[in-house]
Amino acid sequence: MFYPLAMAGRLEHAVERFRRRGEPVGDGRVSAAAFRAAVQERLRHLERELAELKSRINGLIFLVAGTALTQVIMKLMQ
Secondary structure (H helix, E strand, O other): OOOHHHHHHHHHHHHHHHHHHHOOOOOOOOOHHHHHHHHHHHHHHHHHHHHHHHHHHHHHHHHHHHHHHHHHHHHHHO
16 A cells, blocks of 8 residues: 555655764764775765776677678578
8 A cells, every 4th residue: 555644754754764874973084094984985875886887888798790681691592
C-alpha cells in the first residue's frame, strides 16, 4: 500500500541528513590523516567510475563496429 505522508517524512528526513552532512563539525578543521584518507577514498571512487565509463564506451564501439561489419557482409551477400 502507498503511504504518501510516510514517504514525504522519510524524504524530508533524508534531505535533512544530507544537509547536516555538508556542515562542518566543530571549527571545521580536519586532521591531515583524515583529509588524506578522504582524498584517497574519493580517488578510488573516481577510478572505479572511470573504469566503468571506459568499459561502456568500449562496448559501444564494438557494437557500432559489429553493426557496420554486419551491414558490409549483408551488402556483399546480395
